[in-house]
Amino acid sequence: MVAAGRAAESAREEPLFVDPYAADFVAAGGMEEESIGTDAATREWDSFSSYLPVRTRFFDDYLLDATRTVRQVVIIAAGLDTRAFRLPITPEVTVYELDTPEMLAFKQQVLDARGAQPAGRRAPVPVDLREDWGSPLAAAGFEPSIPSAWLVEGLLSYLSPEHNDRLLSGISDRSAAGSRLSMEYLSVDAVALMATTVTGEFGTELQAMWRGGGVAEPAQPWLDRHGWDAETFDTYERAAAYHREMPPPGDPDLDRFADEARNGLVVARRR
Numbered sequence: 001m002v003a004a005g006r007a008a009e010s011a012r013e014e015p016l017f018v019d020p021y022a023a024d025f026v027a028a029g030g031m032e033e034e035s036i037g038t039d040a041a042t043r044e045w046d047s048f049s050s051y052l053p054v055r056t057r058f059f060d061d062y063l064l065d066a067t068r069t070v071r072q073v074v075i076i077a078a079g080l081d082t083r084a085f086r087l088p089i090t091p092e093v094t095v096y097e098l099d100t101p102e103m104l105a106f107k108q109q110v111l112d113a114r115g116a117q118p119a120g121r122r123a124p125v126p127v128d129l130r131e132d133w134g135s136p137l138a139a140a141g142f143e144p145s146i147p148s149a150w151l152v153e154g155l156l157s158y159l160s161p162e163h164n165d166r167l168l169s170g171i172s173d174r175s176a177a178g179s180r181l182s183m184e185y186l187s188v189d190a191v192a193l194m195a196t197t198v199t200g201e202f203g204t205e206l207q208a209m210w211r212g213g214g215v216a217e218p219a220q221p222w223l224d225r226h227g228w229d230a231e232t233f234d235t236y237e238r239a240a241a242y243h244r245e246m247p248p249p250g251d252p253d254l255d256r257f258a259d260e261a262r263n264g265l266v267v268a269r270r271r
């Protein structure tokens with residue numbers, strides 16, 4: 001679904017980013033490009049596909065800025081994120097990509113078929129984020145004593161609030177002072193509201209992947225408690241800054257969710 005959104009954005013005039021691999025993932029995943037607009041032509045899809053480019057561009061800008069000084073990037077739950085390939089990251093930077101073995105294998109197959117080459121060094125790290133992911137990350141070469149840049153996009157609904165808190169502890173323990181973190185924050189309430197908006201076959205499939213997730217505390221105190229100075233951004237303001245129309249959904253359920261989730265784009269610096 002995320003790749004489909006990125007493929008659609010990449011094909012637009014004046015896109016906020018171009019992901020040259022997104023359409024390949026969609027095709028390899030068995031989803032016909034033409035069917036995106038029909039199978040998933042729901043109010044959720046319209047809302048998600050106007051928001052997704054804003055979130056993607058926000059995190060692109062964060063990562064490009066962070067890699068001007070930081071030499072190690074960790075993308076938590078990287079999924080079909082192709083920033084290691086499509087962003088002009090300096091060659092000295094290593095991008096660690098954490099996700100499940102199945103996801104990373106699927107991704108590699110598609111990237112290899114395209115002959116894709118990363119801009120710097122890239123290290124896929126197969127893990128279960130509910131288990132020990134720190135040891136495989138260290139074995140792949142990550143160095144906790146030097147600053148790092150972390151990205152957590154599109155994940156928090158897939159883990160329980162307890163696992164999300166443990167995940168942030170794990171990130172914080174491995175982040176030297178001056179490290180940076182950007183995430184898409186979702187409260188427990190936002191995930192519960194999101195669950196009421198996704199319905200039908202599409203919604204059932206999507207919700208089967210969620211783990212009752214979100215975070216029990218508001219973003220800033222949560223990050224502060226873990227040692228981060230955080231700033232949150234309003235999605236609608238970001239969309240306007242990118243000259244992109246992101247109309248309020250205009251549906252009571254989706255409006256409530258959009259309201260709860262609107263300050264979900266976060267950047268933080270480790271004290």
Ligand SMILES: C[S@@+](CC[C@H](N)C(=O)[O-])C[C@H]1O[C@@H](n2cnc3c(N)ncnc32)[C@H](O)[C@@H]1O
Binds near residue numbers: 098129158
């Ligand atoms: C919606 S996708 C977001 C992917 C990517 N961050 C992006 O925005 O394109 C959620 C990702 O979380 C991964 N994920 C969910 N639960 C996980 C777990 N327990 N361990 C590792 N990865 C997990 C999935 O495999 C999937 O790639």
